[in-house]
Amino acid sequence: MSASPALLKLDEVTKVYHMGDVDVHALQGVSLEIPEGEFIAIMGASGSGKSTLMNIIGCLDRPSGGHYLLAGEEISTFDRYALARKRNQTLGFVFQNFNLLSRTSAVENVELPLLYAGLRTSERHKRAGAALTRVGLGDRLDHHPNQMSGGQQQRVAIARAIVSNPRVILADEPTGNLDSETSGEVMGIFQELRESGITVVLVTHEPDISAYAARVVTMKDGRVLSDRRQEPRRRAPAAAAEVSA
Amino acid sequence: MNILQTLRVAVLALLRNKLRSFLTTLGIIIGVSAVIAMVAIGEGAKARVEESFASMGSNLLVVLPGSTSLGGQRGGFGSMPTLTWDDLRAIRTEVPTVKYAAAQLRVSAQLLSEEQNWNTSVYGTTPEYFAVRNWPPSLGAPMTDSDVESGAKVLFLGQTVVDKLFGPNTDPVGQLVRMKNIPFEVKGVLQRKGQSPTGQDYDDAAFMPLKAFQTKIQGGLQQYIAGVIYVGADSPTTTTRAQQQITNLLRDRHHIGPGTDDDFSIRNLTELASAQEQGTRTLTTLLASIAAVSLLVGGIGIMNIMLVSVTERTREIGVRMAVGANPTHILSQFLVEALTLSIAGGVFGVAIGLFGAGRLAANFGWPVLIRADIIVISVAFSGLVGVVFGLYPARKASLLDPIDALRFE
Numbered sequence: 001m002s003a004s005p006a007l008l009k010l011d012e013v014t015k016v017y018h019m020g021d022v023d024v025h026a027l028q029g030v031s032l033e034i035p036e037g038e039f040i041a042i043m044g045a046s047g048s049g050k051s052t053l054m055n056i057i058g059c060l061d062r063p064s065g066g067h068y069l070l071a072g073e074e075i076s077t078f079d080r081y082a083l084a085r086k087r088n089q090t091l092g093f094v095f096q097n098f099n100l101l102s103r104t105s106a107v108e109n110v111e112l113p114l115l116y117a118g119l120r121t122s123e124r125h126k127r128a129g130a131a132l133t134r135v136g137l138g139d140r141l142d143h144h145p146n147q148m149s150g151g152q153q154q155r156v157a158i159a160r161a162i163v164s165n166p167r168v169i170l171a172d173e174p175t176g177n178l179d180s181e182t183s184g185e186v187m188g189i190f191q192e193l194r195e196s197g198i199t200v201v202l203v204t205h206e207p208d209i210s211a212y213a214a215r216v217v218t219m220k221d222g223r224v225l226s227d228r229r230q231e232p233r234r235r236a237p238a239a240a241a242e243v244s245a
Numbered sequence: 246m247n248i249l250q251t252l253r254v255a256v257l258a259l260l261r262n263k264l265r266s267f268l269t270t271l272g273i274i275i276g277v278s279a280v281i282a283m284v285a286i287g288e289g290a291k292a293r294v295e296e297s298f299a300s301m302g303s304n305l306l307v308v309l310p311g312s313t314s315l316g317g318q319r320g321g322f323g324s325m326p327t328l329t330w331d332d333l334r335a336i337r338t339e340v341p342t343v344k345y346a347a348a349q350l351r352v353s354a355q356l357l358s359e360e361q362n363w364n365t366s367v368y369g370t371t372p373e374y375f376a377v378r379n380w381p382p383s384l385g386a387p388m389t390d391s392d393v394e395s396g397a398k399v400l401f402l403g404q405t406v407v408d409k410l411f412g413p414n415t416d417p418v419g420q421l422v423r424m425k426n427i428p429f430e431v432k433g434v435l436q437r438k439g440q441s442p443t444g445q446d447y448d449d450a451a452f453m454p455l456k457a458f459q460t461k462i463q464g465g466l467q468q469y470i471a472g473v474i475y476v477g478a479d480s481p482t483t484t485t486r487a488q489q490q491i492t493n494l495l496r497d498r499h500h501i502g503p504g505t506d507d508d509f510s511i512r513n514l515t516e517l518a519s520a521q522e523q524g525t526r527t528l529t530t531l532l533a534s535i536a537a538v539s540l541l542v543g544g545i546g547i548m549n550i551m552l553v554s555v556t557e558r559t560r561e562i563g564v565r566m567a568v569g570a571n572p573t574h575i576l577s578q579f580l581v582e583a584l585t586l587s588i589a590g591g592v593f594g595v596a597i598g599l600f601g602a603g604r605l606a607a608n609f610g611w612p613v614l615i616r617a618d619i620i621v622i623s624v625a626f627s628g629l630v631g632v633v634f635g636l637y638p639a640r641k642a643s644l645l646d647p648i649d650a651l652r653f654e
């Protein structure tokens with residue numbers, strides 16, 4: 001797997017936040033290569049720069065220094081429009097707090113990326129329905145977020161992240177608001193996605209969760225502390241079947 | 246994302262806060278409905294004024310005799326007869342732009358029918374007078390030259406006089422009406438003409454041929470005209486020229502040297518009508534400024550609510566950006582929302598304005614004149630207000646940083 005060319009390549013990436021007179025060095029030179037199809041977990045203490053790194057990888061933010069290549073393209077120089085296009089087509093984001101639009105049905109939430117991609121209504125509906133079915137919510141298309149459990153909401157968010165067939169899924173503490181049973185279900189979905197060839201980058205505090213990844217990067221004070229490979233934990237087949245039921 | 250999809254998102258967002266959206270558009274609704282109502286009413290009033298000027302007579306000039314000037318006391322126009330019958334003939338024959346000219350003499354007199362009596366203005370005049378004033382009979386016959394020459398004792402009654410002396414919907418032609426104990430035969434009834442611009446009833450009048458008036462009512466023929474001359478010019482465009490030519494003619498005939506005041510005056514009713522129109526135009530300008538102020542206030546209301554909306558929905562904006570919305574998508578979403586609000590306000594305003602104008606006009610008995618151009622301008626202007634005042638909040642939304650927006654509490 002390490003032989004394939006890197007889909008994500010960070011080279012001495014730094015990020016400095018200016019807070020009045022104080023400069024906060026959130027990233028102090030992170031170099032990382034992530035090949036296509038990898039399932040990688042990023043761990044580290046609070047404030048170590050995990051979310052900052054995810055935002056840069058996810059094209060929500062630009063690095064202060066260094067280089068970031070996404071599928072061979074230098075992102076540091078992209079303008080807001082080009083970044084938006086990357087977020088729309090190459091990347092999918094899953095947040096800790098789901099970030100679904102309230103008073104908007106599951107299927108409409110999932111259609112959102114396709115709306116900005118300029119797809120026709122019928123095509124959007126078809127693909128959003130398929131994405132929801134893939135995360136086991138084919139029967140909940142018209143439910144609103146406030147009618148769903150946390151695990152179901154996170155699955156809607158995952159459906160939204162995968163609906164435009166991105167190459168990378170970025171999940172910043174996706175199980176932070178879920179109990180361990182539901183967390184296991186969500187991780188099962190991520191493993192399925194990885195198996196279908198999508199690169200998954202996951203931030204977590206919990207070793208239980210990082211156990212699902214094949215590679216664990218640990219950060220400290222804006223730097224990579226360790227980078228190791230492991231045999232990923234497999235989700236029990238019975239429970240996985242329950243998810244897709 | 247095409248415009249229909251953007252519009253759908255905007256409408257859904259607005260419908261989520263129905264009451265707030267409605268209250269926001271209220272300023273625009275009031276502004277536009279006021280404009281629509283007042284323009285419709287103003288046009289109705291203007292049409293009525295034009296109608297009443299038209300009913301006075303077309304291309305009309307009235308020549309009044311001069312003022313007395315005894316011992317420094319000046320009596321005002323009409324207080325001294327200075328116009329002669331020769332002047333009238335000269336106006337008729339020597340001024341090329343004059344089509345008709347007729348003297349009008351007046352007394353106030355009591356008229357008696359078999360059953361009733363009525364005090365009205367009785368005028369002595371010639372057939373041209375009715376041509377100048379566009380005033381044909383509705384019953385009986387018009388006045389003829391032979392009526393004048395023979396000194397026939399005949400009367401032509403206005404509709405109000407007929408109503409008072411004989412009752413409504415009666416045909417008095419051939420009946421006798423006494424005046425100063427002299428019997429006159431009713432030869433014609435004049436068409437109803439309505440009110441003058443000042444509210445005077447044109448139909449409360451009776452007319453008799455000039456010669457009979459001079460011999461039976463005023464007593465004896467005179468050199469001077471004890472009344473006024475009505476002049477009809479060729480066309481509206483020659484009215485002012487005719488006025489100038491008559492002035493020159495009369496000054497010449499009355500041997501008035503340069504630097505001396507006229508001993509007569511000429512009223513140009515076309516000018517009066519355009520003065521009235523000028524007044525209407527001033528009113529329209531005033532209404533336009535009222536409209537501008539209310540639309541400004543409405544626009545500020547929209548800006549205010551859109552700013553609130555952008556703040557409330559900062560997270561939503563962040564989510565949209567995270568899934569691929571670019572600054573233009575966000576800008577157009579909020580701009581279309583402001584535009585939808587303001588145009589909906591404009592359309593509501595037009596509906597309410599038309600309804601209100603209809604009700605008011607029905608009360609006053611005026612015609613309602615709906616001007617399509619004003620409706621289009623009002624709605625378009627509302628839209629412009631929406632764009633102008635929606636632009637700042639929309640721009641603010643589009644410039645949000647995706648991460649800041651997502652973190653916003």
Ligand SMILES: Nc1ncnc2c1ncn2[C@@H]1O[C@H](COP(=O)(O)OP(=O)(O)OP(=O)(O)O)[C@@H](O)[C@H]1O
Binds near residue numbers: 017018025045051052
């Ligand atoms: N917008 C910001 N402005 C200023 N400083 C920031 C900003 N975002 C992050 N930081 C700082 O950058 C550092 C890294 O923050 P980051 O959110 O990446 O940490 P994290 O590893 O995700 O922590 P956690 O596990 O608590 O989520 C912290 O010191 C934080 O205070």
Ligand SMILES: [Mg+2]
Binds near residue numbers: 051052
């Ligand atoms: Mg974090």
